[in-house]
Amino acid sequence: MSNEQRPVWHKRVTEAISADELAEREALWVPLTEEVRELVSTAILSEVDEHAVALARQHIRAAQEILGTKVDTGSFGMHVNDEGLAWNWGNAATGQKNAVAPPLCQVPIADGVRYEADFGAGYEGPPGCLHGGWIALILDHASGRAAHLEGNGPTFTGTLTIRYLQPTRLGPAVAHAWVETRTANKFVVRCTLSTEDGVTAESEGVFVLARWARKPQED
Numbered sequence: 001m002s003n004e005q006r007p008v009w010h011k012r013v014t015e016a017i018s019a020d021e022l023a024e025r026e027a028l029w030v031p032l033t034e035e036v037r038e039l040v041s042t043a044i045l046s047e048v049d050e051h052a053v054a055l056a057r058q059h060i061r062a063a064q065e066i067l068g069t070k071v072d073t074g075s076f077g078m079h080v081n082d083e084g085l086a087w088n089w090g091n092a093a094t095g096q097k098n099a100v101a102p103p104l105c106q107v108p109i110a111d112g113v114r115y116e117a118d119f120g121a122g123y124e125g126p127p128g129c130l131h132g133g134w135i136a137l138i139l140d141h142a143s144g145r146a147a148h149l150e151g152n153g154p155t156f157t158g159t160l161t162i163r164y165l166q167p168t169r170l171g172p173a174v175a176h177a178w179v180e181t182r183t184a185n186k187f188v189v190r191c192t193l194s195t196e197d198g199v200t201a202e203s204e205g206v207f208v209l210a211r212w213a214r215k216p217q218e219d
């Protein structure tokens with residue numbers, strides 16, 4: 001895929017970095033992401049007094065200053081190296097550097113895509129339950145990933161229809177997405193989200209291989 005084919009908004013950064021160096025970098029940043037995520041949850045549940053809150057804010061501002069001494073602008077985008085590796089660590093669903101992303105863990109399976117996560121206080125919608133917007137994000141991402149793996153290219157959500165079957169209680173949950181049908185550039189993908197209560201939400205989505213990523217004969 002040439003640069004000319006990609007739309008202007010598609011930020012792509014080429015880096016001269018080996019797979020080993022990338023793994024080291026990931027090992028450096030992922031713990032920070034996990035700690036920031038934990039900080040969000042602790043801040044929600046904390047009941048400390050005003051002095052402790054003021055002290056915590058000082059430390060957080062200090063950390064922000066340290067991290068802010070060298071920053072990129074805009075978004076993280078898609079980083080690539082010349083060995084064919086690609087990493088989008090700012091992604092809102094699974095970005096390794098994105099503490100806003102839920103703690104999704106992809107588990108290899110033969111039939112489609114499976115993500116597992118333990119949703120804590122930061123993901124609450126109805127009291128004690130997962131917010132419907134997070135549910136939509138998880139179904140969307142798992143489905144998009146399933147289409148992406150079969151389509152071998154960037155697939156975009158065209159239409160996503162969700163049925164919220166019962167409240168999804170906070171705690172462990174599993175998403176399973178699989179491609180049901182495929183035509184040249186279009187994938188119909190089904191996905192379920194389950195907890196110990198059973199399936200709590202299900203979706204059907206149409207995912208489309210981006211026009212700019214298609215081979216000429218497929219367009």
Ligand SMILES: CCCCCCCCCC(=O)SCCNC(=O)CCNC(=O)[C@H](O)C(C)(C)COP(=O)(O)OP(=O)(O)OC[C@H]1O[C@@H](n2cnc3c(N)ncnc32)[C@H](O)[C@@H]1OP(=O)(O)O
Pocket residue numbers: 140141142143144145148155156157158159183185186206208209210211
């Ligand atoms: C590391 C990778 C991990 C991947 C996971 C990512 C998951 C996250 C997914 C997302 O959140 S993507 C962000 C939300 N989606 C968007 O922003 C998409 C915005 N819309 C578009 O960019 C375009 O409208 C779209 C790519 C969806 C379709 O435009 P095209 O010009 O490529 O479609 P085209 O006209 O060539 O139609 C191709 C086929 O798709 C069908 N189609 C097009 N738009 C559709 C739509 N919106 N809904 C359903 N079907 C649609 C169309 O009818 C046709 O069907 P047939 O082949 O059967 O004729």
